[in-house]
Amino acid sequence: MTDIDILDVKAGLEEENEGYARQVRAFLAEKDVRFINVMASPGAGKTTLLCRIIDAFKDKYSIGVIEADVDSDVDARTVQAHGAKVVQLHTGGSCHMDARMTLAGLKALCGEAASAGSSSDTALSSRPKLIFLENIGNLVCPAEFDTGADIKLVMLSTPEGDDKPLKYPLMFTVADIILVSKIDVAEIFDFSLERFEKNLRTVSNKARIFPLSAKTGKGLEEALRYLEQAADRK
């Protein structure tokens, strides 16, 4: 019984994911695409935000969206109606997107199969410049998986409460930017930006905070400017 190999299944999975994440990064660099992983609780406002971003940018950039859902295609239809190029991925019960699924989504959006061997102007102009991944609504699991994204964007809606960085620390640790959504109703839910920032700073010094309301448009400009700079970055 001493010669039995013990497999660390989790470590194996992480290593495999890292391999795919490297492939994602190489693919993004080759295609000159910026890729943003959007993570939040269910109902925080991810889809509404994406619609606002698509509306604001559609004359400037071609936008792609990978919609990750356990099962449905509700969000994909909404986002598509706003003019984005959409690919729907069903995770079949899985609670997060990993880099392998992401790579498949990116290739589908960039027409990898259709435009193989071709580099016509049409193929280039229809290729998205900014691609968003709308991850599964979940503050735990998606934080654990590197999808190879350039930016990890976390949304927190004010009805969820300003204590969330204390309770879901990994998500707030990995975030590059945090969009505090539904800021127009913060008062109703006794959500304090000051308390939120204090709680956030116990787990992260890097994340920038953008309070906004996708509904009223308040605060949206600054977040859009951040994304614009990211899109134009080489």
Added chain:
Amino acid sequence: MTDIDILDVKAGLEEENEGYARQVRAFLAEKDVRFINVMASPGAGKTTLLCRIIDAFKDKYSIGVIEADVDSDVDARTVQAHGAKVVQLHTGGSCHMDARMTLAGLKALCGEAASAGSSSDTALSSRPKLIFLENIGNLVCPAEFDTGADIKLVMLSTPEGDDKPLKYPLMFTVADIILVSKIDVAEIFDFSLERFEKNLRTVSNKARIFPLSAKTGKGLEEALRYLEQAADRK
């Protein structure tokens, strides 16, 4: 290469969990305790609801709470201040409670170690009659794990939107009762109970719906009556 055993890791985990869930059920029957698994998104109002339940029942039943958190003890302190017997379980990054963790929590709450071999009146009276598990805030993973609970209680807050049964179908399929919380602000978020019920009925015919506001107390009575009947059931 033909004699290699192939292990279905997921099936193995499920089987192991089912074994622990059976132990949980036997333990609950032996101790005459009713056990309720409370599941919801982050910030849906699980802790506030539990505080209201404890306040309402504390002269009638001894209440126990298993607080499952990735890392913190914010909720455990809140619930304890309302007079419940609390045990804090840290899942260490895990996105759900399984039956093994649950069994450990139940034994700790029922003073299994301390009162072993004793059946004094004190031990009996301090033993909780109703035990709540406040699961990790997550609409995906906790739905997959049977914790051995008598009742699966799902909360959905109106800011999350009335389309959630379509997007997190398993959670709404397994639910015995659904508490639609923050009903006092439903209008602000264009949440329609009718649409919610229509969406729910596409995945479940069994779940009863209780709209309520833990903040204003509206609708709370009916949910409390349901829990009271459950507590008194043999």
